[in-house]
Amino acid sequence: MSVTVRVERPVETAAPTGGPFGRPLSRLFKRPPAVIGALVVLLFVVVAALAPVLAPYDPAKPDFANVRQPPSAEYRFGTDEIGRDVLTRTIYGARASLLAGVISVLIATGLGVPLGLVSGFYRGALDELIMRLTDAVLSFPFLILAIAMAAALGPSLTNAMIAIGIATTPTFIRLTRAQVLAVGAEEFVTAARALGATGARIIWRHVLPNCVAPLLVQATLTIAQAVIAESALSFLGLGVQPPTPSWGGMLNTAKNFLVQAPWMAIYPGLSIFFTVLAFNLFGDGLRDALDPRDD
Amino acid sequence: MLPFVGRRALTAIPTLFLVTVMVFGIQRSLPGDPALILAGEQQDPEVIAFIREKYRLNDPLPVQYLAWVAQLARGDLGRSLRTNERVLDLIAAKLPVTIELALLSLLVAVAIALPLGMLAAVRRGTAIDYGSTMAALTGLSVPNFWLGIMLILFVSVRLGWLPASGYVPLSEGVWENVKRMIMPAFVLGTGLAAVLMRQMRSSMLGVLKQDFVRTAHAKGQRGAAVVIRHAARNALIPVTTILGLQLGALLSGAVLTEQVFTIPGFGKLIVDAVFNRDYAVVQGVVLITATSYILINLLVDLTYAVLDPRIGAK
Numbered sequence: 001m002s003v004t005v006r007v008e009r010p011v012e013t014a015a016p017t018g019g020p021f022g023r024p025l026s027r028l029f030k031r032p033p034a035v036i037g038a039l040v041v042l043l044f045v046v047v048a049a050l051a052p053v054l055a056p057y058d059p060a061k062p063d064f065a066n067v068r069q070p071p072s073a074e075y076r077f078g079t080d081e082i083g084r085d086v087l088t089r090t091i092y093g094a095r096a097s098l099l100a101g102v103i104s105v106l107i108a109t110g111l112g113v114p115l116g117l118v119s120g121f122y123r124g125a126l127d128e129l130i131m132r133l134t135d136a137v138l139s140f141p142f143l144i145l146a147i148a149m150a151a152a153l154g155p156s157l158t159n160a161m162i163a164i165g166i167a168t169t170p171t172f173i174r175l176t177r178a179q180v181l182a183v184g185a186e187e188f189v190t191a192a193r194a195l196g197a198t199g200a201r202i203i204w205r206h207v208l209p210n211c212v213a214p215l216l217v218q219a220t221l222t223i224a225q226a227v228i229a230e231s232a233l234s235f236l237g238l239g240v241q242p243p244t245p246s247w248g249g250m251l252n253t254a255k256n257f258l259v260q261a262p263w264m265a266i267y268p269g270l271s272i273f274f275t276v277l278a279f280n281l282f283g284d285g286l287r288d289a290l291d292p293r294d295d
Numbered sequence: 296m297l298p299f300v301g302r303r304a305l306t307a308i309p310t311l312f313l314v315t316v317m318v319f320g321i322q323r324s325l326p327g328d329p330a331l332i333l334a335g336e337q338q339d340p341e342v343i344a345f346i347r348e349k350y351r352l353n354d355p356l357p358v359q360y361l362a363w364v365a366q367l368a369r370g371d372l373g374r375s376l377r378t379n380e381r382v383l384d385l386i387a388a389k390l391p392v393t394i395e396l397a398l399l400s401l402l403v404a405v406a407i408a409l410p411l412g413m414l415a416a417v418r419r420g421t422a423i424d425y426g427s428t429m430a431a432l433t434g435l436s437v438p439n440f441w442l443g444i445m446l447i448l449f450v451s452v453r454l455g456w457l458p459a460s461g462y463v464p465l466s467e468g469v470w471e472n473v474k475r476m477i478m479p480a481f482v483l484g485t486g487l488a489a490v491l492m493r494q495m496r497s498s499m500l501g502v503l504k505q506d507f508v509r510t511a512h513a514k515g516q517r518g519a520a521v522v523i524r525h526a527a528r529n530a531l532i533p534v535t536t537i538l539g540l541q542l543g544a545l546l547s548g549a550v551l552t553e554q555v556f557t558i559p560g561f562g563k564l565i566v567d568a569v570f571n572r573d574y575a576v577v578q579g580v581v582l583i584t585a586t587s588y589i590l591i592n593l594l595v596d597l598t599y600a601v602l603d604p605r606i607g608a609k
Contacts (some may be wrong), residue, residue, distance in 0.1 A: 135306075136313035139585045139592075143547030144565065148581045151569040152321050228438050232551055235440050236566055251441060255555065258448050258459075265448060268442035277436035284432070 024213075027289040034285020040278035044271075046095035057085035059092040060243040068261040078263035081253060089245040089266050096246040097275060099159050100230035100239075101223040108172050109219055115169075115212070116176025117203050121184065127177075134170040143169050143232060148247025150238040157230075157246075160239040164229045169221050175218050179211040213290040220283035224276045231272050247272045299600050307593050314585045315367070319360050322578050369537060372579040377571050382579035385564065393560035396483065399476055400545065401538075403484025404491055412495025413489075413527055416503060424432075427492065434489030439548050440500075443482040443555035450478060460557040479556045483548045487541055494537045498530040534598070539595035543588055561578050 014201075028034055029197040047054060063083030077086035119130040137145070149163035183189060185208065192202050233239035234248030242249055247268040254265035330346045331338065347353050351362050366373075372382035415427040451459035457478055463471040502508065503526055511521045550562030557563075559579065568576035 086529075132306075132309045132313055134315060135310040135589075136585075139310060139314055139543075139588045140317075140581065141543035141546040141584055143550050144543075144581055144584050147550070147565060148318075148577055151572075151574070151577055152324055155485055197403055211471065224436065230549075231438055232440060235438075235551065236554060238569065248438075251444060255444050255447075258444065259451055262448050262452070265444050269438065269444065272438050272441060273436055276438070277432065279438050280432055 018232050023290045028285055031285045031288065033281045034289070037278045037281030037283075037285060041275060041282060044098060044275050044278070047091055048098050051092050051095060055085075055088040055091045057088040059084065059088050059245050068257065068264075068269065070261075070279055071263055076090065077267045078261065080155065080250070080264050081257055081261065086250075086264060086267055089250060090247070090271055092245040093247040093250060093268060093271065094275070096157055096234070096240045097227050097230055097272065100157065100164065101227040101275075101279070104161045104164035104226045104230070105219050105222050107162065108222065109215065111165070112169045112172025113176050114172040117180055117207065117211075120175065120177035120180025121199060121207065128188040130173065131177075134173050137167070138170045140167070142229065146229065146233055147236070147238060150233060155233075155238040155241060156242075157240045160230055160233045163233070164226050167229075168226065171218065172215070174215060176211055179214060180207050183207050183210045196279070217283055217287040217290060220279055220286055224279035224283065227272065227276050227279065300597055302360045302594060303596050303600075307589055310377060310589055311586065314589070315364055315582070316360070318582050318585070319363060319579075323356070367582070372582070375568075375573055375576050377573045377576075382575055385576060386561070386579060386583055389559065389561045389564045392558060393546075393553070393562065395465070396476065396479055396549055396552065396558065396560060397545050399480035400483035400487060400548075403480050404487035407484070407488040408491035409495055409527075412492040412532075412534075413499055413522065415492070415496045415598055416499030416530075417522055419500065424496075428496070431489040431492045432484050434492075437485075439482050439486050440551040442485070442553050443478065443552055445476040446478045446482065447555070460555075462558045462560075475556070475558075479552045479558060482555070483545065483552045486548055487545060490537065490541055490544070491534060494534050495530060498533045499526060502530045535598075536595060539592045542582075542591055545582055546588075 049220035051059075061084065063079070066075070066079050066083040068081060069075050069079040069083075071115060075085050075087065077090060080086055080089070115130055119127045140148070145167045146160070146163040149166065150159055153159040153162065180203075190204060191207055192206055197205070230239055231248030231251070233248070234246040235252045237249075240249050242253075250268040251265060254261070254268070257264055330343050330352050351359050354362070370383060370580045372386070374381055375385060378385075411427045411430075415424045418424055450456050458475050461475055463475060465472045503522075508521060508526055511525045512518075516524075546561070549560065550566060552558070552561040553560045554566060561584075565577060565580040568574075568580070
């Protein structure tokens with residue numbers, strides 16, 4: 001996982017007309033790749049939410065009369081090794097992936113942002129400790145840390161989300177801290193201090209608003225990574241447990257039937273690819289739209 | 296420069312310390328009593344008491360931690376709970392396989408990323424730029440284990456060009472070895488190539504704007520010479536850092552790639568150990584990877600100080 005920290009130029013706290021996100025929003029909508037990304041994400045969210053309505057069959061019930069049927073009018077994506085509809089399972093699989101993507105990033109921001117704020121604002125020994133902890137977590141390869149934690153906590157979707165969340169926390173600590181350091185040197189912070197504002201008030205009113213834009217971009221891009229990470233853990237058998245459908249879990253089974261039923265491997269993989277691509281496109285577009293330097 | 300080397304090396308010490316604390320913590324947070332796990336099927340009280348004594352499980356945690364670190368310092372990572380082999384020997388046996396895979400992937404990544412990144416920067420805003428940027432984004436978004444499965448499906452199952460899985464040591468035939476490593480190295484290399492290509496492009500764009508590039512042009516040097524001799528050399532510095540930081544991603548990717556292509560390396564060792572509940576092996580692998588990551592990044596930073604004396608002077 002890359003940990004490039006990009007410091008954005010602090011923006012004035014006073015909002016321009018059209019709200020703080022008015023101009024970036026209109027800039028965002030002028031970028032076709034970002035709009036396509038947003039629409040695809042939305043599509044997957046709708047599919048996940050409406051899975052019981054959209055799915056033609058039961059996702060878990062075996063049908064031994066229709067084992068490994070190739071794609072047809074009846075089974076658009078074919079059936080798997082115990083006769084379950086691959087389309088149905090792909091639709092339901094969106095739930096695990098999106099849930100894992102969003103919840104693990106919520107965990108990472110929930111831990112990372114406060115730690116980054118405290119670390120950057122108060123500096124000193126606490127900062128040093130938090131930074132060394134960050135280095136330590138970063139020195140574990142992402143998946144190996146997640147594997148070790150899944151092994152300790154036991155394999156399940158919840159534990160996979162916790163593991164992914166903790167493994168991605170350092171990125172948010174570093175990003176927030178870098179942002180705080182940049183904002184802290186600004187005159188409006190000095191002015192607030194001179195007026196007698198408390199540390200907590202300065203962080204809340206002046207520093208945090210200036211961190212929102214880069215954090216939003218990072219969160220979007222991290223969701224993309226988290227979706228891949230969840231599918232990877234489920235592929236290894238350390239995430240979602242069968243018979244609950246997940247794209248990674250489906251691929252794990254599919255790799256044993258490549259000769260007899262290749263369709264089992266194609267659709268879950270394509271779904272992961274399009275979801276991740278959509279989040280990446282949206283995140284890249286968001287970054288360009290929020291970056292004042294590109295004007 | 297020497298004070299820089301010393302300072303940078305010193306920062307690695309607390310990080311290493313915290314890594315050992317975390318690995319120790321994960322090991323101790325495992326569900327169940329370690330003595331009962333070690334005792335296996337026969338839960339003989341005498342055996343359990345012996346294990347408690349042997350592994351100092353009755354001591355306070357800090358004492359246990361120190362004893363464990365002392366053991367590590369002697370190069371003793373413990374024994375596999377399953378096969379009773381030394382964990383260090385197990386890792387040493389699997390490591391060369393993963394290192395070969397990682398080096399080949401690195402070769403693939405660099406061969407794709409550097410020329411493409413340079414070209415995209417030089418031809419900014421053209422079809423080449425958009426095409427390679429899109430290709431990089433695709434590379435970042437494809438789960439590498441699925442790419443591996445698709446390659447097996449088309450290249451091995453459909454076309455029959457390459458073996459689908461397995462590993463043959465280099466000593467038993469170079470071609471037999473390479474034949475089985477092409478697809479895994481490609482799968483692992485493309486993900487890294489995507490990251491490197493983006494970095495190379497943006498770093499080239501920055502360098503191309505600089506005065507010394509304009510001077511080189513003004514001297515009448517040919518475009519290609521300016522790009523390669525002046526711009527690319529300077530653009531490579533941040534790319535090297537990213538390469539060091541991507542080492543972890545490469546190892547994570549290797550775990551999945553080895554699983555897809557059934558390569559008996561480091562990654563397969565840890566996954567199998569997790570399923571066999573062989574915690575000693577899991578712990579050893581995690582510790583070795585984290586330590587080597589810290590040391591390699593230390594080395595990358597120190598190489599910097601040699602390449603660019605200004606860094607050491609700061």
